[in-house]
Amino acid sequence: MKKYLPLLLFLLLTLPGFAQKSATAYFISGNTKFKAGQFAEAIKDYDAVLKRNPKHVVTLTNRGVAQDRLLQYRAAIADFTKAIALAPDYAEAYLSRGFSRYNLKDYRSALLDYNKGIALAPENAKAYNNRGLAYYGLKDFSGAVADYTKAIALNSTYGAAYYNRAAARYRLGDTKGACADWTKAKALGIKDAAVSLKNYCK
Structure with a gap:
């Protein structure tokens, strides 16, 4: 038994470090789930990223898009608005907020967002x-x-x-x-x- 004790102690001491996922790992996991159409699960991973880094603009935007896919348009708009406040030149946040506003039939507000997004990304065909x-x-x-x-x-x-x-x-x-x-x-x-x-x- 004694010869296995050092290995056992090593595992006990290092396990908490392995159990703790990094923000990057959650971000990658969230994107993978998003691409698979698992939007609710993706949002959980994005929540974990934002708990560690609440000013991560891309994660805020990705979470907003996932919420839009779940028809949670107002929650999505809130995320895009936070992203824009943090990064006023981030075209994707304007374009995504425009789409959520379109989904709410707020066409005039959507148009304003698209105008801004296109000014920042004039070669975006989807915009x-x-x-x-x-x-x-x-x-x-x-x-x-x-x-x-x-x-x-x-x-x-x-x-x-x-x-x-x-x-x-x-x-x-x-x-x-x-x-x-x-x-x-x-x-x-x-x-x-x-x-x-x-x-x-x-």
């Missing part, structure tokens, strides 16, 4: 597509078409932008342009485009 959604919500279909067109210019295989532009063009009375966009969206794998083609492009 233009999402701002187009806000314009569409405000019934500014010309503004929506302009943003979807910019998104497509930045990413020519952006199927959702073609699909969304088609809807805005249709509302503007441009059936030919809408049908061309739905055809392109279908070719890029947007399944709902086939339904629109059947219903509106006979």
Whole structure:
């Protein structure tokens, strides 16, 4: 028995250090769970990061996005707002808050966030597509078409932008342009485009 005693003491002394996960480990774990669609579990890991480092802007933003995915829009907005207060030039926080505000149908506030986010990240195709959604919500279909067109210019295989532009063009009375966009969206794998083609492009 005596010959095993030093090893046993070593394990007892070092176990607490092994049991304590670092903020980095929780952050990586949270991101892994987020990518797997385990948003509630990801939030728990992000909580652990923020307990150790409450000013970690990326974690605040990631937790906000996870909360948005769980339809907890106001909690998400609170996280994005904290991130913006800590890092006023962090484009992703503005763009993410814009999307949560869009989900609450607060289109005008969403537009303001998208404007700021796009000013900070002018080459972000998704940002233009999402701002187009806000314009569409405000019934500014010309503004929506302009943003979807910019998104497509930045990413020519952006199927959702073609699909969304088609809807805005249709509302503007441009059936030919809408049908061309739905055809392109279908070719890029947007399944709902086939339904629109059947219903509106006979």
